[in-house]
Amino acid sequence: MISYADFHKMPSQRKQAMEKGLHEHLGVPKNVKFYLDNGAFSFVKNNQEVPVKEYAEFVREAKPDWFPIPQDFIPTPKMTLEEQEECFNKTMNMNFRYYQGDYVPVVHISNFLEKYIEKIIESKALSNKPYIALGGIVPNLLRASKAIPHKQIIDNLIHFRQQFPDQKLHIFGIGGTATLHLAGLLGINSVDSSGWRNRAARGLIQLPGTGDRIISQLGNWRGRTISKEEEEKLKQCQCPGCKQGGLEGLKLSGGIGFYNRATHNLWVLLEEARQIQEHLHILKDYETWYQEHLDNTTYRPLIQELILELKLFTN
Numbered sequence: 405m406i407s408y409a410d411f412h413k414m415p416s417q418r419k420q421a422m423e424k425g426l427h428e429h430l431g432v433p434k435n436v437k438f439y440l441d442n443g444a445f446s447f448v449k450n451n452q453e454v455p456v457k458e459y460a461e462f463v464r465e466a467k468p469d470w471f472p473i474p475q476d477f478i479p480t481p482k483m484t485l486e487e488q489e490e491c492f493n494k495t496m497n498m499n500f501r502y503y504q505g506d507y508v509p510v511v512h513i514s515n516f517l518e519k520y521i522e523k524i525i526e527s528k529a530l531s532n533k534p535y536i537a538l539g540g541i542v543p544n545l546l547r548a549s550k551a552i553p554h555k556q557i558i559d560n561l562i563h564f565r566q567q568f569p570d571q572k573l574h575i576f577g578i579g580g581t582a583t584l585h586l587a588g589l590l591g592i593n594s595v596d597s598s599g600w601r602n603r604a605a606r607g608l609i610q611l612p613g614t615g616d617r618i619i620s621q622l623g624n625w626r627g628r629t630i631s632k633e634e635e636e637k638l639k640q641c642q643c644p645g646c647k648q649g650g651l652e653g654l655k656l657s658g659g660i661g662f663y664n665r666a667t668h669n670l671w672v673l674l675e676e677a678r679q680i681q682e683h684l685h686i687l688k689d690y691e692t693w694y695q696e697h698l699d700n701t702t703y704r705p706l707i708q709e710l711i712l713e714l715k716l717f718t719n
Contacts, residue, residue: 405596409443422465440468473502476510481551492516503529512540542577582703588680604665613697643671
């Protein structure tokens with residue numbers, strides 16, 4: 405996953421990507437798919453106008469494999485119902501405006517999810533789209549002020565998947581080892597997050613089945629420091645970063661330390677996703693495996709609740 409926001413602030417890179425295509429410009433094989441984020445969250449966060457026309461031009465020329473509508477209007481839990489409704493209306497207007505071609509429609513986990521479902525089902529063009537993207541889940545999972553209760557989020561996600569059983573669903577922003585389990589259980593086809601890179605930049609690494617640890621003091625970031633027992637386990641890590649630089653390589657500051665931590669974090673996520681699929685669909689022992697494997701106290705009860713809810717919905 406790459407963000408259009410990064411290309412927009414680097415005009416020369418944007419121009420080259422449009423002239424050559426993303427795969428050639430970045431030297432990536434054709435069999436690797438490029439997912440493009442529209443960068444709407446980044447633009448709004450930086451008080452910038454979302455460059456809708458420039459994004460559409462970039463999509464046309466650079467030819468990413470997957471790309472959402474040029475702009476979605478992301479609701480936050482602290483918004484009033486009127487403000488959330490305005491986000492819903494504006495996002496649906498963009499979905500209708502860019503229904504042609506391969507643009508992926510976007511909906512948000514909010515108090516208007518049911519209306520999103522109704523509008524998409526009513527539209528033959530949107531309901532026939534092979535992909536739908538879901539946003540707005542992260543602030544609610546993190547229990548932001550006035551966040552939707554976790555049980556309601558679970559019910560919403562199950563309901564949404566049931567309404568669109570044939571579409572491939574993508575969720576924006578899921579990028580932790582524990583939240584990957586939610587995606588796997590719900591049959592989400594793809595997720596994206598820059599969290600693995602952001603953690604690396606802050607001196608954090610992700611550990612399988614447990615969460616984040618501070619391994620390099622690069623600022624006043626809060627969090628748990630890595631224990632001696634966890635350090636011993638890290639010495640056995642098979643990721644390219646650890647195999648090359650070892651534990652000390654993860655602790656380095658500067659570019660090399662960042663690359664080692666980022667490589668480690670991404671490898672941990674990919675390995676976690678692989679194991680989830682293996683235990684769900686091949687070994688079929690997920691219910692016992694996750695209890696031994698996952699000790700994340702925040703999301704483990706939520707995963708247990710999701711398993712129970714899925715049983716109720718399927719019975």
